[in-house]
Amino acid sequence: MADIVTSTTIADNTREAVFAFQYQYVDTGNESAVLKIDVSGLAKSSNGSTCVGVRILECWWVISAMTVEILADASADVIILHLTEGQSGYQDFTKFGGLPSSKTYGTSPTGDVKFTTTGTGAAGDAYQIILRVAKEY
Numbered sequence: 001m002a003d004i005v006t007s008t009t010i011a012d013n014t015r016e017a018v019f020a021f022q023y024q025y026v027d028t029g030n031e032s033a034v035l036k037i038d039v040s041g042l043a044k045s046s047n048g049s050t051c052v053g054v055r056i057l058e059c060w061w062v063i064s065a066m067t068v069e070i071l072a073d074a075s076a077d078v079i080i081l082h083l084t085e086g087q088s089g090y091q092d093f094t095k096f097g098g099l100p101s102s103k104t105y106g107t108s109p110t111g112d113v114k115f116t117t118t119g120t121g122a123a124g125d126a127y128q129i130i131l132r133v134a135k136e137y
Contacts, residue, residue, distance in 0.1 A: 002026060002027070002028050003023065003024060003025055003026045003027070003028040003029075003120075004022070004023070004024040004026060005022070005023050005024075005031075005034075006020075006021070006022045007019065007020075007021050007036055008020040008021075010130075012042055012043045013043060014043060014044070014045050014046050014135070015134065015135060016057070016132060016133060016134055016135060017037075017042055017043075017054070017132075017133050017135060018130065018131070018132045018133075019036070019037060019130065019131050019133070020128070020129070020130050021036055021115065021127070021128070021129045021130075021131075022126070022127070022128050022129075023117065023126060023127050024125070024126040025066075025120045025121065025122065025123065025124070025125035025126065026123075029120055029121070030066075030116070030117045030118055030119075030120050031115055031116060031117045032116055033071060033073075033077055033114045033115075033116050034114055034115050034116070035073070035112055035113075035114050036070075036113050036114060036115050037054060037102075037112060037113035037131075037133070038112055039051040039052060039053055039054060039102070039103075039110075039111040039112055039113075039135075040111075042054075042135060045135075045137045049137040050137070051111070051135045051136065051137060052103050052111045052136055052137060053101040053102045053103025053104070053109070053111035053135075053136040054101065054102050054111070054113065054133035054134065054135055054136065055093075055097065055098030055099055055100065055101050055102075055133060055134045055136065056070075056080060056081065056093060056098055056099045056131055056132075056133055057092075057093055057094050057098040057132045057133060057134055058090070058091065058092050058093065058094065058130075058131070058132040059081060059083075059089075059090070059091045059093075059129065059130070059131055059132075060089070060090050060129070060130040061083050061087070061088060061089055061090075061127065061128065061129045061130075062087075062088040062127065062128045063083055063084070063085060063086065063087055063088070063126075063127045063129075064086060064124055064125060064126045064127070065085060065086060065119065065120075065122060065124065065125040065126075066085055066117050066118065066119040066120045066125050066126075066127065067082065067083065067084050067085050067117065067118050067119055068082075068083045068115055068116070068117050068127050068129065069081070069082050069083075069115065069116045069117075069118075070082075070083070070113060070114075070115060070129075070131075071113065071114040071115065071116060072102040072103075072104075072105035072106060072109060072111075072112075072113065073102070073109065073110040073111070073112040073113065073114050074105055074106025074107055074108055074109040074110065075106060075107045075108040076106055076107065077106070077114060077116075078105035078106040078109075080099060080102065080105065080113070081099075083127075083129070085119060097134070098133070098134050101136045103136060111136070113131075115129075
């Protein structure tokens with residue numbers, strides 16, 4: 001039986017998007033650079049431009065018995081956030097406009113966002129992560 005993984009788009013408008021991601025270990029193992037936000041598939045700007053990157057504005061998380069790296073997709077993926085084992089939390093980056101755009105990390109960035117997990121391997125290993133992002137065109 002495969003691990004239980006869901007990605008839900010809660011909101012997607014011309015300026016922002018909100019996503020919820022859930023993972024529960026069953027028997028498969030760690031996620032490795034799994035695509036979570038495909039920026040080209042998000043709602044276009046009011047003038048029809050395609051999204052090329054996102055800035056994380058807020059992040060809520062609950063993590064049990066693993067770590068999660070939120071990555072900017074590039075020729076060599078770059079860690080945007082590292083969420084550690086056995087924690088829950090909230091970070092608000094809105095006072096300074098959010099973290100740098102996912103399109104600005106590394107060499108040949110795509111703007112997409114991926115997750116990698118480490119340390120999974122037992123029943124109950126899980127994460128719930130919500131990201132509110134600003135869109136870049």
